[in-house]
Amino acid sequence: MRTISIGSRPPAVVALGRRDRARHVRDLRTALPFMLPGFALVLVFVIYPLLRGLQMSLYHWNLMVPAQSQFVGPDNFVRALTQDPVFWTAVRNTVLYAIITVPAQMALGLGAALLLNAAIRGRAFFRALFYLPVVTSWLVVSYVFAYLFSDGPGPVNNLLVNTLHILPAPIDWVHDSLASAEVPINLLGIWKGIGWNMVIFLAALQSIPGELVEAASVDGAGAWHRFRRITLPLLRPAVIFVSIMLLIGAFNVFISVYLLTGGGPEGSTEVWLSYMWNQAFSYLDFGYGTAIGLLMGVAVITIGFLQRRALRGSVEY
Amino acid sequence: MVGVRQFAARAQAASTRGRTGPRWVRLLLYGTLIGGALVMTLPFLYMLSTSINPNRWTMPDPPTLWPANPTFDNYVRAWGEAGFQQYVINSLIVSGVTLVLTFWVATTSAYAFARLRFPAKDKIFTFYLVTMMIPGMIALLPEFQVMHDFGLVNSWLGLWVIYVSGSVAFNTFLLRGFFEQLPRDLEDATLIDGGGRWTVFFRVLLPLSKPALATLGVFTFLGSWDDFWWARMLLQNNDIRTLPIGIQLFFNAHGTQWSTVFAATTIAVVPELILFILLQRYFVSGMYAGSIRG
Numbered sequence: 001m002r003t004i005s006i007g008s009r010p011p012a013v014v015a016l017g018r019r020d021r022a023r024h025v026r027d028l029r030t031a032l033p034f035m036l037p038g039f040a041l042v043l044v045f046v047i048y049p050l051l052r053g054l055q056m057s058l059y060h061w062n063l064m065v066p067a068q069s070q071f072v073g074p075d076n077f078v079r080a081l082t083q084d085p086v087f088w089t090a091v092r093n094t095v096l097y098a099i100i101t102v103p104a105q106m107a108l109g110l111g112a113a114l115l116l117n118a119a120i121r122g123r124a125f126f127r128a129l130f131y132l133p134v135v136t137s138w139l140v141v142s143y144v145f146a147y148l149f150s151d152g153p154g155p156v157n158n159l160l161v162n163t164l165h166i167l168p169a170p171i172d173w174v175h176d177s178l179a180s181a182e183v184p185i186n187l188l189g190i191w192k193g194i195g196w197n198m199v200i201f202l203a204a205l206q207s208i209p210g211e212l213v214e215a216a217s218v219d220g221a222g223a224w225h226r227f228r229r230i231t232l233p234l235l236r237p238a239v240i241f242v243s244i245m246l247l248i249g250a251f252n253v254f255i256s257v258y259l260l261t262g263g264g265p266e267g268s269t270e271v272w273l274s275y276m277w278n279q280a281f282s283y284l285d286f287g288y289g290t291a292i293g294l295l296m297g298v299a300v301i302t303i304g305f306l307q308r309r310a311l312r313g314s315v316e317y
Numbered sequence: 318m319v320g321v322r323q324f325a326a327r328a329q330a331a332s333t334r335g336r337t338g339p340r341w342v343r344l345l346l347y348g349t350l351i352g353g354a355l356v357m358t359l360p361f362l363y364m365l366s367t368s369i370n371p372n373r374w375t376m377p378d379p380p381t382l383w384p385a386n387p388t389f390d391n392y393v394r395a396w397g398e399a400g401f402q403q404y405v406i407n408s409l410i411v412s413g414v415t416l417v418l419t420f421w422v423a424t425t426s427a428y429a430f431a432r433l434r435f436p437a438k439d440k441i442f443t444f445y446l447v448t449m450m451i452p453g454m455i456a457l458l459p460e461f462q463v464m465h466d467f468g469l470v471n472s473w474l475g476l477w478v479i480y481v482s483g484s485v486a487f488n489t490f491l492l493r494g495f496f497e498q499l500p501r502d503l504e505d506a507t508l509i510d511g512g513g514r515w516t517v518f519f520r521v522l523l524p525l526s527k528p529a530l531a532t533l534g535v536f537t538f539l540g541s542w543d544d545f546w547w548a549r550m551l552l553q554n555n556d557i558r559t560l561p562i563g564i565q566l567f568f569n570a571h572g573t574q575w576s577t578v579f580a581a582t583t584i585a586v587v588p589e590l591i592l593f594i595l596l597q598r599y600f601v602s603g604m605y606a607g608s609i610r611g
Binding site for chain 1: 353357376430433435457478568
């Protein structure tokens with residue numbers, strides 16, 4: 001083979017080609033020890049499981065003896081999309097959680113960032129306090145909210161019944177009804193995310209040139225006008241970034257639901273991932289659970305794509 | 318990443334600019350900030366006050382932020398609870414080893430993509446970016462099956478493999494951006510002096526990357542310290558379980574003994590708080606790296 005290819009090409013090109021190849025080999029030999037550990041891990045433990053998941057979702061899957069799994073084709077997907085009302089309850093709750101918590105986190109985070117941007121003293125101190133819930137584990141804060149919203153003399157019940165007299169009697173928040181259980185779940189999501197939003201927005205605010213705002217001020221623009229016409233448009237890249245990240249985050253809501261309500265009462269507070277988990281570990285239906293997980297992947301990627309397209313366009317200043 | 322330095326300069330300018338309005342505006346401003354900070358910290362204050370409540374069987378009625386006769390008995394009880402100390406030690410080992418392995422894989426990988434030549438480099442990098450868009454949780458069940466396939470269930474090795482492989486793409490992306498910003502002169506000089514790529518990597522690049530590595534370290538440590546789902550699925554023997562699972566078992570066993578539960582969660586939160594207080598600026602710089610890309 002080699003002699004043929006050499007004979008069919010001008011000698012100079014061959015020499016160059018061979019030197020090229022030798023350089024390639026040398027480059028690769030230098031680079032492999034650096035890039036291979038990461039690349040191999042990604043292939044084996046990120047990509048391969050996704051492919052395995054595609055396979056599992058087409059079976060009535062047997063975890064212990066995969067070979068005994070029963071091929072069912074698209075049945076798992078058909079079941080979720082057309083025959084399983086609880087799946088749609090989980091989807092609805094997840095979407096509601098995103099609709100409630102994403103704008104609320106962004107608005108409150110931006111508000112906190114604007115306050116901190118204006119405040120001169122104690123900025124680092126307040127920023128640390130607002131950021132505290134972000135660094136605390138979901139497990140711990142879920143239990144703290146379970147306590148705050150506990151039945152009987154819990155702090156929230158006490159506040160609403162005895163102090164503010166809004167409620168006639170204490171509520172068993174996480175067990176009473178869908179509506180009451182959604183309150184701690186969504187409030188926890190908002191409370192835990194404000195600090196993250198604040199830090200991003202504060203960074204973005206501080207990167208806005210002060211001259212712009214001052215110029216508008218000199219031109220007689222009021223505070224609201226300056227915010228609406230100058231600050232907000234310049235925050236656009238941060239808003240896009242934050243909204244994309246938060247939406248993905250909202251779809252990943254899981255641990256708080258799992259620990260606060262366990263999906264109950266009667267599956268009414270189930271979210272996408274808790275339903276996936278329960279299918280696998282409560283009903284040992286790994287094929288169906290995997291299909292539910294993959295459907296969420298499709299939803300998240302589609303929404304992220306649409307969001308990016310809708311919000312495209314950058315700001316120059 | 319280009320924006321970060323500009324940002325720092327502007328932040329400086331903004332803070333010295335001194336925008337102080339009339340007195341009532343400042344009062345309103347600080348009043349709102351203090352009120353907000355109170356709401357943000359109130360849940361933690363309840364956790365702390367409950368953890369020093371001497372009455373372990375009943376909730377204080379009405380709830381109070383400062384219990385009568387505060388005590389540390391609950392901490393002593395939680396700490397002495399069967400297995401608790403083991404869980405803390407296990408979590409420290411798991412998180413510590415995760416940190417070392419992640420550093421190794423992430424820095425070498427990022428160096429390759431920032432400075433070295435190899436076939437299909439750009440394609441592989443794009444491929445990493447694409448995998449970052451897939452939420453990790455959707456493959457939870459198939460990954461569990463893969464762990465079964467490889468016999469990694471019920472072992473810390475399984476956890477390490479999951480934690481490290483799941484963060485390769487993002488860490489490569491993050492560190493590559495940082496490495497590319499560093500001046501090449503020093504590296505070139507080392508290479509001309511006869512140093513190999515590894516010398517450059519260990520002697521020049523890593524020492525210059527301390528801020529980025531601190532950021533990476535903070536997030537890596539917290540990620541494995543907090544991980545609940547993988548630890549929950551993979552670790553089935555009590556002697557290898559980590560702290561989050563320990564706390565869940567603890568809660569299931571003593572559900573309504575809030576004072577003991579919150580003593581345990583407070584112990585679990587302490588390392589996070591220490592990290593956060595010591596390395597606050599790295600938390601913040603890590604977020605900027607993700608948010609402002611010039």
